[in-house]
Amino acid sequence: MRLPKPRGPLSEWLVARLAGTGVAGAAPTSDSWADSWDDECISLWTLHELSFRGFEDADDRAEWDPGLLGVRHDLETALEARLRERWARTDPAPVAPEDVPAALETVVAEDDGPSLADHVRRHADRDQVLELLRQRSVYHLKESDPSAFVVPRLPVRAKAALMALQFDEYGDGDPNRLHSHLFARGLEAVGLRAEYGAYVDDAMPENLEMNNAGSLLGLHRRLRGAAMGHLAAFEMTSSLPSRKMVQGLERLELDGPMSAYYDEHVEADAIHEHLASRDICGTLAEDEPDQADEILFGAFTCLDVEARFASALLASWGAR
């Protein structure tokens, strides 16, 4: 993947610095990017990507460049403050460690965000579905990778359960069944580009923020509880919507490898949701009680950023 297109002064500075072109100078101060959410989102996305697959036109050593880590720190601090403020606005009650699995079910049940899968099942036209798949590709082509960073940071039971889940996400040892690979095959089959990061320049800021939130939680040991709560909410809200995606894709004659990708998630995530809520989050909260509230914060965040993305995309189609 090559560096993304800049969207404002901060990402212009960042891309020039990563590409080593011209004199990049000191980073723009937060005053200059605080008004451009799009600029902020693509900049943090780019900095996080250095810890995933990187860019062919950037130096791999940039991942641990102190000057860039300072910028990443400022962007992450702003993002985390925003996410925590949204969570605080729901006035969450503290949760006892043994109640974490039930509390996760409540957070999921109370989610009233709009459903893109409902729209795809009944109303979306072909162009809208292709647009949704381009947007989704930003995450699905690195599916499960943010959670993989959390493995060494967990106690015994949660670690074993996360590995059971991740093993299934990564194809149970069969590269052909790796979920991100299934999605790439699906993209190709519907005539879209399948290479990693292909549609980052088309990603809406709501989509970038959704991806940045997942990466932020996965990359910080401090946020391990929130990362696992995020994972649980993701899995708990995947099975039924995936089935609707299959129905919508079949309605639009986009079946084949892309509907096979969603079909796999109907079955896989009906299993994963229990592994994530009980065996990962439940045991983590028992072993590290201070993580209980963090798990719920992560779960809320997962649903909140998806709802914001879904609202923005549906609004752009005049669908809501």
Next chain:
Amino acid sequence: MTRPPAPRDFDHPDVVLVPHGPMLLRGAESVQDVDGTVHPVERPVVALCRCDKSSRLPWCDGTHKVIPR
């Protein structure tokens, strides 16, 4: 300073009944459904439908969540 607890064995049952949910089954190689069809198992853990309303029996597809209890 208190000594950390000694490492212990954990419960790790092969079959788990999820409250108001499916039956989780670990380490199976195949599952026979009610019609007698044998389905190969390709995952370390599978979820078997207990509400009988799944669209892909014998596997759980999450449908139980939309059925009033």
